[in-house]
Amino acid sequence: MAEQVRAIRTRQAILSAAAKIFEERGYQASTISEILTVAGVTKGALYFHFQSKEDLALGVLNAQNQNLPLPERASKLQEIVDIVMLHTYRLQTDPMVRAGVRLTMDQRAEGLDRSGPFRNWAVPVSERLDKAQLQGELLPHVDPAETADVIVGAYAGIQSMSQALTDYRDLVVRVSALLRHLLPSIAQSSVLASLHLGESRAAEVYHEALLLAQEREAAGALS
């Protein structure tokens, strides 16, 4: 068990070092030896966890998907808003999420398959749109797969613009504006009127998710 904990910590140290180096140099210019130096682990330990630079980058890309648990809502559209808001909060505060997003947006990272994060984000959005459609939340013409791609793609650009203009200081404001522009073409007006899209939603959802994670951990420890 102690060994397992140590392995998880080593893996985490390597991923943090990789995130830092990819962030500084970009994917192309980064080398495994730099990552080794920053992580302070042996070559053997690194190759035990990751087989290549691409493998390391995929590890960083996946770290942004380790979502905190979100409570279920009656409205599946609200769940989508909450996923977006939670990611927004984490993007402003968590270096690993930030590094994953930057790698995703690195349009020159040849040899690295960046399609994963776009697809991974589109899936939970698309699934909730399917449920929203079944329970009558959506306007009749909506194609859940198409709409999910529009939400994910548009969000990717809004965060990039916010980073370029204000280093993410205005991210929540911009995300809230995006949602107000997209949802009227997706939601039935009665549903639209009840959605929480405001700027305060990001921090609210984050704290709710943290509490839920702690509750689940406590329940797990007792069982």
Added chain:
Amino acid sequence: MAEQVRAIRTRQAILSAAAKIFEERGYQASTISEILTVAGVTKGALYFHFQSKEDLALGVLNAQNQNLPLPERASKLQEIVDIVMLHTYRLQTDPMVRAGVRLTMDQRAEGLDRSGPFRNWAVPVSERLDKAQLQGELLPHVDPAETADVIVGAYAGIQSMSQALTDYRDLVVRVSALLRHLLPSIAQSSVLASLHLGESRAAEVYHEALLLAQEREAAGALS
């Protein structure tokens, strides 16, 4: 006059070389000496036109803004759609536009002010939204500056997603979907019904713009 033509050609050769190197290596890792080699010009010629690597990158960033002329339309919202569609066509076909967009989206290009292109794109969109508002095309709650930023930011992400998933092959389809999702929260429904948002619009607008540019050039040569 011959000297002026030569200077314009030299500047163009340097910019093309810079676009190629930035595209291959990213902003951080690119060097002026590599750009010199590819451009095949002297150091003196390069520094006559551009004082630094940042200056070169700004030149590439600005190249994407040299828009072809677009005919005026009665509907200012249609003009916005056409700006977006023309850019989409050029992004699929013009290496310099592509390089400018990638530099804009390079979230690790420290020391390079990437805010310019986002602002430069938002200005013509915002101006047309102002006019659209004056002539009653917009829904009452629309804030032109906010909406312009949403359109520009969302577009930036849609193109990035299209590049990651299909190397821009599905760009027109995705852009058309984005516009169909954004415009219902912006336009009066009577205006909305008359807008051309379809996928064929990109090539149509491009050819119209080319014709207009040729006409203007011919008129200039005659005067």
